Amino acid sequence: MIPEHKFINADNIEDVLRLLNENDNAKVIAGGTDIIPGFHIDSARFKEIELLIDINKIKDFNSIELADNHLSIGASSNFTQIINDPNVNKYFPLLVNAVSQIGSHQIRNRATIGGNFINNAPCADSVPALLIYNAVLEIKSIIETKEIPLSEFLLKQYQTALNTNEVVTRVKLPFLNENYSGKFYKLGRRRGVAISRISLAVLMKKSNGIIEDVRIAGGAVTPIGTRFTKIEDMMKGKAAKSDLFKEAAQKIGEQILELTGLRWSSIYKLPVVQQKIYQLLEEINLEMNSVNKNEN
Amino acid sequence: MKIKFTLNKKKVTAEVESTERLIDLLRNKFQLMGTKEGCSIGECGACTILMDGKAVNSCLVLAEQIEGAEIITIEGIADGEQLHPIQENFIKAGAIQCGFCTPGMVVSSYELLNENPEPNEEEIKEAIAGNLCRCTGYKQIIDAVKISAEQLRDSK
Numbered sequence: 001m002i003p004e005h006k007f008i009n010a011d012n013i014e015d016v017l018r019l020l021n022e023n024d025n026a027k028v029i030a031g032g033t034d035i036i037p038g039f040h041i042d043s044a045r046f047k048e049i050e051l052l053i054d055i056n057k058i059k060d061f062n063s064i065e066l067a068d069n070h071l072s073i074g075a076s077s078n079f080t081q082i083i084n085d086p087n088v089n090k091y092f093p094l095l096v097n098a099v100s101q102i103g104s105h106q107i108r109n110r111a112t113i114g115g116n117f118i119n120n121a122p123c124a125d126s127v128p129a130l131l132i133y134n135a136v137l138e139i140k141s142i143i144e145t146k147e148i149p150l151s152e153f154l155l156k157q158y159q160t161a162l163n164t165n166e167v168v169t170r171v172k173l174p175f176l177n178e179n180y181s182g183k184f185y186k187l188g189r190r191r192g193v194a195i196s197r198i199s200l201a202v203l204m205k206k207s208n209g210i211i212e213d214v215r216i217a218g219g220a221v222t223p224i225g226t227r228f229t230k231i232e233d234m235m236k237g238k239a240a241k242s243d244l245f246k247e248a249a250q251k252i253g254e255q256i257l258e259l260t261g262l263r264w265s266s267i268y269k270l271p272v273v274q275q276k277i278y279q280l281l282e283e284i285n286l287e288m289n290s291v292n293k294n295e296n
Numbered sequence: 297m298k299i300k301f302t303l304n305k306k307k308v309t310a311e312v313e314s315t316e317r318l319i320d321l322l323r324n325k326f327q328l329m330g331t332k333e334g335c336s337i338g339e340c341g342a343c344t345i346l347m348d349g350k351a352v353n354s355c356l357v358l359a360e361q362i363e364g365a366e367i368i369t370i371e372g373i374a375d376g377e378q379l380h381p382i383q384e385n386f387i388k389a390g391a392i393q394c395g396f397c398t399p400g401m402v403v404s405s406y407e408l409l410n411e412n413p414e415p416n417e418e419e420i421k422e423a424i425a426g427n428l429c430r431c432t433g434y435k436q437i438i439d440a441v442k443i444s445a446e447q448l449r450d451s452k
Contacts, residue, residue, distance in 0.1 A: 002315045007297065007360040029361075036317065036356045037337035054361055080350070104426020105404065107338055109350040110357070192425030193339055 002039045006051040013060060013140065013169065016053055021142040021165045025050040028167050030061070030076040031110040033103070034119045045158060061169065062112075064088065070136075073171045075114030080105075082113060092173055094201055097184040098129040104193045114168050117150060120160050120224060127154070127225030128201035128217035129184055130171065138170040147172070154224050180205045180213070181288050183280045187272070196220040197265075198273055202280045204240070206288055211240050216252065221273050222259045228252050240288075245281035249274040299363045304328075304372030312359035319343045319354040321362075322369055330370035330399045334428070341427035344400035345369045351407040353426075370399035373406055381451075382406055382444045389440035393431035400427045405441045413449055415441070 010016045020026055029035055029052045038046045055061050061076040064085045071087055079099040082088050089096050102108055102116070102125045116126045127150075135150040142165060150171075153161045162168065182203035188194025199219035205212045214235050219225040231251045238244050253274040257266065300309045303326065310325055322328045322345070334340035336355050343354040346368040373380045382405050385391070392398050401424060408415055408423035415423065420441045421434075429437060 002317060002358065005314050007314055007358070009360070009363055029358075031356075032358065032361065033338060033356050036358060040336050040355075052358075052360075056361065057364075103338070104341065105407075105423055106341060106344055106351050106353045106426045107356075109347075109352050192422075 001042070002036070003047075003049070005049055007054065008051065009054050009057060011057050013058060013167075016055060016058070016167055017140060017142045017165075019051065019053050020167060023051045024164050026053055026164070027051070028053050028055055030055050031078060031112045031115050033107055033111040034115060034121075055167075067172075070172045070174045072138075073113060073173070075118075075137075075168045075170060076112045077114075078110060078112050079103075079108035083108065091175060092129075092133055094182050094184045094203070095126065095129040095133065095173075098125050098186070098199070098201065101125060101186050101188075107193075113171055117154065117225075118160055118162060118168060120154055120156075120158050122157055122222070122224055123196040123199070123220040124225060125186060125196055125199055125219065128199050128219045130173075131217040131225055131227045132182065132201045132203045132215040133173045133176075134215075136172045136174070137168050138172060139166050140169050141166040145169075151227055157223050176203075177205075179207070181284050181291075182215075183284055185276055185280060187276075198269065198276065199225075200273070200276060200280060202277070202284060204281070204284050204288070206240050206285070209239055211235050211238055211244075216248075216277065218252070218256070218273065221256050221269060226259070228255060231255065240285050242282065245278050245285070248281065249278035252277055297360060299360065301362045301364060302366040304368055310359070314358075314360060316359040317355055318345070318347075318357040318359055318362055318367070321359040322354060322367075328369050328371050332396055332399060334396070339426075339428070340397075341400040341404065341424075342397055344403045344427065346403060346407060349407070349410070351404050351426075368403075370403055373402060380406070381447050382409070382440070385440040385444045385447070386437070389436045389443060391432060391436040391440040397427055397429040397431075401429065401437055405444065408441070409445055409448055413445060413452075415445060417442075 025048050027049045055076050062074040065072045083100050116124045130150050136147050139146050180203055185200045186196050187198040198221055201217045203215040214232050216228045231248050235248050253270050298311050322331050332342035334342035338353045338356045344351050345354045348366050382402050404424050404427050420438050
């Protein structure tokens with residue numbers, strides 16, 4: 001059952017900010033693919049909502065724009081829009097890869113990028129990809145406009161740093177130079193409409209066989225989507241070789257165990273995650289080598 | 297609250313409750329029973345309709361959210377009594393057994409063929425991945441979409 005609530009179709013950001021400021025129990029709704037089934041199953045997470053502010057009609061919230069040093073994605077851009085956007089495809093292909101595996105076609109026609117990380121489920125598929133692209137969020141309230149990295153925004157399962165008077169307006173992805181190569185991997189129980197059991201995103205940049213930068217993030221294997229920065233740091237400046245990839249994969253497994261504790265699924269999941277991270281690193285490395293050879 | 301929208305190409309108004317979803321509005325107020333409720337949480341696709349030309353689950357849209365939208369249900373896919381070629385081909389290919397998933401399947405296929413007149417098998421599977429069928433095993437449904445794609449291309 002959908003609980004009774006007040007509902008406002010907002011047509012500009014100023015109204016959204018004012019309404020959020022005046023109502024503590026207001027929630028912004030766009031795609032609704034978490035809130036509405038949440039209402040339906042009587043989820044405790046949405047019980048307090050008194051007012052829903054619909055932002056679907058505000059163009060500024062769902063445009064995808066090129067800026068000088070970043071791509072700016074409106075927070076209520078839906079996944080179909082993102083999948084079809086030429087600039088996201090060109091500059092941030094791992095995000096396209098990740099979000100095209102979310103839910104079903106019907107879900108992707110409604111569900112939004114902002115909703116995905118604001119809901120902050122452990123298995124949110126856009127999160128590992130956004131994390132390795134160093135996504136920064138633009139957040140507005142009636143008082144200020146601020147920017148915060150996604151990695152600081154995500155606090156705990158289903159909890160973020162968003163205050164009740166704030167709304168996320170845009171996701172900014174800084175452009176990478178061309179020497180990066182990466183991969184995204186999702187494991188679900190089946191291919192379509194599957195909640196991720198494991199999701200991984202890896203990005204690497206090499207120069208003369210040495211790893212200049214590497215970024216590794218996981219979802220569904222940690223309480224929230226997580227970057228493995230300690231292991232990334234360990235890898236930087238070292239030769240891109242199988243031994244290093246094995247060591248990194250093993251250490252990531254150890255860190256996951258530290259973060260989540262031993263769970264019933266660990267005995268299966270951990271070796272899979274470790275093997276898959278190792279494989280992804282090897283594959284990226286091989287692909288980069290063959291690209292270099294072709295150029296020479 | 298009072299909303300205005302387009303339903304199967306007719307302009308309509310409706311008084312909606314905050315507790316109503318789009319599927320409730322369609323079935324209860326407009327008596328459009330072709331749209332089915334299966335899982336109620338966006339997994340089975342039986343309630344698929346077109347909203348502004350896009351296939352969406354009507355169990356995941358609040359009635360309040362469709363102000364100004366163009367909604368097409370399975371009842372709006374046929375041309376009066378004349379079935380749409382996709383519907384004809386579902387019958388011919390044996391893609392209908394119990395029929396519960398059929399309206400959603402047809403609507404998803406309709407959006408696919410609108411946007412991509414020449415889909416390959418993978419693209420057809422992806423387009424209907426959000427529609428569960430527990431009878432056919434999908435083979436006949438995929439065949440029906442393939443034949444429809446050919447027919448619709450030929451008729452253009």
